[in-house]
Amino acid sequence: MKDLSERRLSSKLVYDGKLLKVRSDTVRLPDGGTAEREFIEHPGAVAVIALTDAGELVMERQYRYPLGRDMIEIPAGKIDAGEDPLASARRELKEETGYTAAQWLHVATINIAIAYSNERIEIYLAKELKHEGAKLDEEEFLDVFTLPLATALAWVREGKITDSKTVAGLFWAEKVLGGEWAERPKTDI
Numbered sequence: 001m002k003d004l005s006e007r008r009l010s011s012k013l014v015y016d017g018k019l020l021k022v023r024s025d026t027v028r029l030p031d032g033g034t035a036e037r038e039f040i041e042h043p044g045a046v047a048v049i050a051l052t053d054a055g056e057l058v059m060e061r062q063y064r065y066p067l068g069r070d071m072i073e074i075p076a077g078k079i080d081a082g083e084d085p086l087a088s089a090r091r092e093l094k095e096e097t098g099y100t101a102a103q104w105l106h107v108a109t110i111n112i113a114i115a116y117s118n119e120r121i122e123i124y125l126a127k128e129l130k131h132e133g134a135k136l137d138e139e140e141f142l143d144v145f146t147l148p149l150a151t152a153l154a155w156v157r158e159g160k161i162t163d164s165k166t167v168a169g170l171f172w173a174e175k176v177l178g179g180e181w182a183e184r185p186k187t188d189i
Helices: 085-097 149-158 166-178
Strands: 007-016 021-028 032-039 045-050 056-064 069-073 077-080 099-111 120-131 143-148
Touching: 045 056, 045 099, 045 166, 056 085, 069 085, 069 166, 077 085, 077 143, 085 099, 085 120, 099 166, 120 166, 143 149, 149 166
Parallel strands: 045 120
Antiparallel strands: 007 021, 021 032, 045 077, 056 069, 056 143, 099 120
């Protein structure tokens, strides 16, 4: 198989923000030439397919500033520095929705913007939920509600749900809950 790797020759930090870093790297191409690669460094995130005992999904509606509108999403959040992704998933589910879960299953890792970001999202399925009360971050405002999976999938088809992590999570939920797909081993490609 042909080596398509690009090798970093130099790297410059262009922006260092609270959440994101932007880099501009000069790379050596497979044919020996060089090119510039601008990309966003992201610490990674988690998303949770939280399933109630009644078989409904715990969903959120929150305003997303870059799009200028409310979005319907599964619970999710950033992985803190040094934090295990499962610990992040547990924390985010509790903080945002007030739920804890007795059963956790890692179902997928997705890369959401491979052309310009290294962000990955670890998706978990959480079951045996217990509501203990939410504790939102200071600048976080959202509505939490439950929804049957069939309705959520219809909302994807209708364009009411367009968030990529949520769309991926709902499709995984459909396959896992339908018994078509089991837990996937974590591998590096």
